[in-house]
Amino acid sequence: MGEEVKGEFEPRIIGFTCNWCTYAAADLAGTARMKYPPNIRLIRQMCSGRVDPLFVLKVFLRGADGVFIGGCHPGECHYMTGNLSARRRYSMMKKLLESVGIDPKRLRMEWISASEGIKFSDTVKEFTAQIKGLGPGPFRHIETEGKEQK
């Protein structure tokens, strides 16, 4: 993962994005040269419904400062209800994080269609600023698989 710029905290955000919408929107934002912070690393999924809550947990435990999930708008999922299940899981995860003591604001989900490049870049800007405000995630000091180092 990227090196920190001295002095300022640079969040590491993992974005699970649906191939058919948000991932394409990110692509669009890129080709249209819309600027957005480089803090987000995208992991392409075939559907937001593929984002297992365990992915989110694992990513947090391995040091991510924020997790973003992007899916097709309701009614537009290529697999009909994948995004509806994703919304339910996301809602559960918000409460799970809160229950164990991880700030739920570190998890965010949005519907971003393939044509919404601007929404994608705005969301990433906003979310990055929010995570900057929250500071490093609770497992930030973990650098490698399962090993803790300070």
Added chain:
Amino acid sequence: MVKGDMYLAQASDEEILKQGESGGAVTALLKFALDSGVVDAVLGVKKRDGNNRYDAVLDLITDPEKVIDCAGSLHCVSLNIARNVKEYLGGAKQMKIAVLCKPCDARAIIEIAKRKQINRDNLLLIGLNCTGTLPPVVAKEMLISEYEVDPNEVVMEDIEGGELIVTLADGTKIAKDLLELEKKGYGRRDNCRRCNVSIPTLADIACGKWGVKEGEKKTFTEVCSDKGAEFIDNAIKTGVIKVEPPGEDAIEERKRKDREAIELSNKCEAEDLKELREISLDDRLAYWLHMFDRCIKCFSCRDACPICYCKKCFLEPDRGYVKGGEVPPDRMFHLTRLAHDGDSCVNCGQCQDACPAEIPLTRLYLMLNIKLSPMFDYVSGMDVEQKPPLIAAKDEEASIDDIDIFLVKGEAGEVVPQQ
């Protein structure tokens, strides 16, 4: 009889009436269920060796004459009835079983049935009202140090009006304030303090002592399903139980006691979770990580959990989340279980009872479950037709754009699991 009917019932058989905790109706009904072939077996709870009430065992009974061995209520118990039905009785897929169940047992059975690992159709759920069970070893200690009695002299326990009342062989009754005992680390199992379903109306019939006049040997029985109604009708026809309608006052009294039990559990819940709810997120995380790091990875919590449903468990090393051979395990161990079971947890307390590291697991699960319940209009284990919330997305949700719809609903209020 129809669903919702209530009456006071009594076993016709003298011996059963004598042995029964209340009116012996439960024992009489179970015997009838075997005699008439409604079920192939009864899963009852009895004292080990017929005399050790601190070592209750499950008994799969096929001989109608043996049902009476289970008569009476055992309070110093944390038998895992649901998990036993799933694991050791093949999920009741091959035989019809009448299962004796407290509300938590019944709710756990319903949750497993939703996941097709128990066949609900083959079960006759005989529900018993419940306001708490006690951890047996600690209970014995309590009887010696607080009640100053020989545990072997005890013939009955009862929780009533905020007191734990113990009856000795010579008829002496000793009552002590339940919450005072619990302050000293005695009393009910930790989860029972916060349990808020006392009358198992989700079973086929719900039986209890509430609503029965002091000194009378009767069982207050509520019919809770069509199956229960048909069963009771036939039992009455053959004369194995005698029934009379309860008066309005009896029904009121039962309602009042149920309400009081719920108030007490809400009070305990508020007390037990207060600190965890009030501390900062960082402190809460530090608390749970500290707890998780006590774990010796014995897998007891997983093996005890009636809801744990994966055929191939995600905690095993080959699933790629929790490495093998590491103690304490990767925190994914605990968070995976929480993610898989939190929405459906019935607060039965089996995980915590099983945990040698004494991690207060039920507090974590309950804290999450209480949040999820209003979000998804879901009370775990109440309705076998209601799908677990994470797989229950409805087509109409496709026309709702709001990403926070469930979170907003959750803020609006908490659901009390009462029908």
